[in-house]
Amino acid sequence: MEEKINTDSKEHAVEILQQLNEYRKTGRHCDFMIKAGSEELPVHKNIVSASSDYFKAMLSHENVETKSGVVEIKEFDEVCVKKCVDFIYTGDAYVAKEKRETLMGVAHMMQLQRLCDSIAIFLEDDLAPRSFFQTKKIANRYNCKQLEGKCNQFALQRFIEIAQSDEFMDLDEKFISFLMESKETKAKEEVKCKMLLAWTKHDIDERKECFLSLVMKFQLTKMSLSYRRFLVANEPLILESAKSLQSLTLSVFDSHGDVSEKDVNLTENKQLIVFDKTSQRMHSHDVDDKTWTPMQTIDQAIIQNLYSAVVMESYIYVICTNSSFYRLEYAESNSKWEQMTNPNLQNARAVALDDFVYGIEYGNYSSIMEKYDPSNNSWTRLTNKSLILACESLVAADGKVFCIAGRSKQQGRATNQVEIYDPVTSTWSMDNRSLNEARRQASATATGEGIYVMGGYDNNIGSTLITVEFRSSVTKTWMILKPMKTARAQFSSCLIDGKVYVIGGNGNPANIEEYDPETKEWKIIETIQGKNIIPLVTVAISI
Helix, strand or coil: CCCCCCCCHHHHHHHHHHHHHHHHHHCCCCCEEEEECCEEEEECHHHHHHHCHHHHHHCCCCCHHHHHCEEECCCCCHHHHHHHHHHHHHCCCCCCHHHHHHHHHHHHHCCCHHHHHHHHHHHHHCCCCCCHHHHHHHHHHCCCHHHHHHHHHHHHHCHHHHHCCHHHHHCCHHHHHHHHHCCCCCCCHHHHHHHHHHHHHCCHHHHHHHHHHHHCCCCHHHCCHHHHHHHHHHCHHHHHCHHHHHHHHHHHHHCCCCCCCCCCCCCCCEEEEEEECCCCEEEEEECCCCEEEEEEECCHHHHCCEEEEEEECCEEEEEECCCCEEEEECCCCCCCCEEECCCCCCCEEEEEECCEEEEEECCCCECCEEEEECCCCEEEECCCCCCCEECCEEEEECCEEEEEEEEECCCCCEEEEEEEEECCCCEEEECCCCCCCCEECCEEEECCCEEEEECCEECCCCEECCCEEEEECCCCCEEEECCCCCCCCCCEEEEECCEEEEECCCCCCCEEEEEECCCCEEEEEEECCCCCECCCCCEEEEC
């Protein structure tokens, strides 16, 4: 039986590489030549092939270089080419500051990953305001993700020093947007705004639209009143944008206390409407004075199969599990339920948009959507969705129908994808930004500012959700808001006077919760007594 003799294998390898390097310097046993400018660098094919995938590929088959025994590298500095060859034979690298980018370029071309990584770490350790722009350029060009992240964090922390450099004016729109929008940027809002103005004026024709978009995202009430007055009085870019001027003006009011914005309506009173199995009738709930009022009764054929409801104009439309479709003129106390043309949908959810009702199958895996036209009492089959889903959320916003999350038939799991139907073009498209969290059986409602998605169930983690997300109509991105008080799935939500209300669900069907976008807080406003409400058919009406 053989026994291992203890030897210093690493020292052995180093000694051999050192000897090969001596051979290289004198040209001994060298069988290939690398030319760069005036430099002629004899090397050993086996050594450069073993160290570099670039040379390995080049020398593995017959070509001009293998026939001639010479490769000429024209596009890079000869000093840095020599530095990379030295690295192959020694594992050491040296570089002058002005040659950093070129050395990374040669190392990247030769596919010397260990050297590339070492250069990135070296640049990261040497990151300073004077070197930031070159380092960021190298990180972006050669896809050094960790170095990119370090540059981003450095810019956020040292924003003022970075912004005072002339090179700041050459940053691209994407990076400027990142610096201006991040809550981690270490600078006052007025400092950020001042530098955004300077950057914009450097190329005003190309950058004006970016400025007008970003200035709307500043927390204006955190700027001094004197600077806001200065902007209104002196900045033509502000005066060109009615929205920017409006925002600055409103921010002055906001700086003097919580002054809410509300028009006066002499007649309208919005209320929640629930469908109660116990009394077999609808009940309205005034969320301000906490009173309940009984409304019309619900036919037995409807209440036993009721699945979803939607309000359009002066009617409540309901869809039943057997696909039957009814409407009620709710403001008329003596009105009766009227059966309309049935959709070709089962277990359907519906939403109203521009005088039409749009329905999808909720309880079954489906890609079908239909549109109901009350003017001729007919349903029309629309273009199929791309995703085959069940238990998705449906909401109308920004003139489009959003189909949000749900359970994927292909994967059998909750998804975070969002698909959007445009009635103008009759086409579906995927939202570029997905939800932060996968969910099905969630509820969604929309305001003028965007879409709220709440709760649901995530079978990926096996729990009912308490989380809430909001998609801004301006930024088109999803952000996490404060969670609800109660986890719930398969429930209803609606909007009254700018506040979001959720009701029902399998978490706590008796609780009604209210979300106030101004305070960004949830609170339980009511615990329902003596009613057995149908979870998916709560709506809001004006009476």
